[in-house]
Amino acid sequence: MQAVADRYQSEVLPHRTRLSTRTFYRPWLDGYILPQWGCYRLSEVRIMSVEEWLNRLPLKKKSKQHIRSLFQRLFHYAMKWELVELGANPMRKVEIFDNEECDSQKRVLSPLEFAAILQELPEPYRMMAVLGCCLGLRISEILGLQWHDFGWETLELKIERAMVLGEVGRVKTKKSKSSMPLDPELATMLLDFKGRTAPEALPTSWVFANPMRGKPWRPSHIQQVYLRPAGRKVLGEDGLGWHNFRHTFSSMLRALGTDIKVQQELVRHADIRTTLNIYTQAPSVQKREAASRVRVAMLKPAPGDG
Known part of the structure; x- marks a missing residue:
């Protein structure tokens, strides 16, 4: 061996x-x-x-x-x-059996909990959390965003690349590389964020760049210094991480009664059910409506412009 x-x-x-x-x-x-x-x-x-x-x-x-x-x-x-x-x-x-002592469900955030966590996060980490929770993006995809990935007129976001361990690479799966509908209010928030933090940014500039290095931030540092303390303060428990936002997005889609195929395309999982993947396709109107409902649900208790 x-x-x-x-x-x-x-x-x-x-x-x-x-x-x-x-x-x-x-x-x-x-x-x-x-x-x-x-x-x-x-x-x-x-x-x-x-x-x-x-x-x-x-x-x-x-x-x-x-x-x-x-x-x-x-x-x-x-x-x-x-x-x-x-x-x-x-x-x-080889079979693997469930172990209740080791396995636990990812913490799903309520809208009020998410709003309180946003209050604890400074920019740009606050906007990173918003994209994770309102679009279900993985942290590697968030860090891989460049400004030209946003289609402001079409209200779409193209997921083209991932930033992993400081290097530009492919997204996790073929299904992950796709376009996401942008809720109009979320697009406005992003444009406001750009105006406040990077008004001179080029189309190829990183959206979430460390100004000291000119490259995207390291997610582990942000999680340790900002996310986990925010989680301890708001939730009373340790371990808040980037995937909690994506998990919350997925759970909110289900809670809002979103069609299962629309869920699959918005979360961009490679497979939910083979038959659905082959024989059906979620209409773009449905995907846009579903994404907007999540944004409204999660950001309705406005955290402030901060």
């Missing part, structure tokens, strides 16, 4: 995956898979042994799924390199 992992890291990982994926794969390998299985021959790795080991790990279910997925890839390439006989990938049979 160690030899397969070494070859995978040198020949495959640098070329086949996004920077963020490469960054997170290596800790899974070095911290979990290789310490336990590195000295095993491929023929000695048993499905039930892996399943029992994986389910004992004090990790959330999603993290265990990432480790299993990486294990599958190692076996896939071992078969491709003819190190084991071709056949069904044994790691596909």
Whole structure:
């Protein structure tokens, strides 16, 4: 297993995956898979042994799924390199069970909670939070925004790139690269933000650039210094992060009774249901109306222009 992992890291990982994926794969390998299985021959790795080991790990279910997925890839390439006989990938049979102690639902914010959190955030972090909660953008997509991505006349936002670990890269999935409808009031807020913070910005300028570096901010620093303290003060609990805003956007779409296909296209998940993806398409009018309803719901208790 160690030899397969070494070859995978040198020949495959640098070329086949996004920077963020490469960054997170290596800790899974070095911290979990290789310490336990590195000295095993491929023929000695048993499905039930892996399943029992994986389910004992004090990790959330999603993290265990990432480790299993990486294990599958190692076996896939071992078969491709003819190190084991071709056949069904044994790691596909490994089951991961729910662990209520480790798994918890992402905190969904109410409109009043979100308004109170915005009061605690200075610009530009406040506007970043607004885009996360009212458009469901991932933080990497927010940081990857340039001013020419906004179509002010068409009221659309093009999601073209992501900023991951300080480097420009692709968005998470093909489905993620798309256009989002801009609510008119949100467009007005963005133009006002531009006038106050970057009136001389070029079309190719970063929307959320650190003025000291001229490049987008690092999200981990903002989360540690601003988001988490705001969460502790408003919610009385620690752990508020960027994904809470996206999760709130998705939950608000459901709460407002949005058609499931419209939800899928606005959240830009790769799959909700294969049949829907293939045979239906949400009308743009529906998407615009749904996005506007979320903006109205989340920003109605106005936090002030601050």
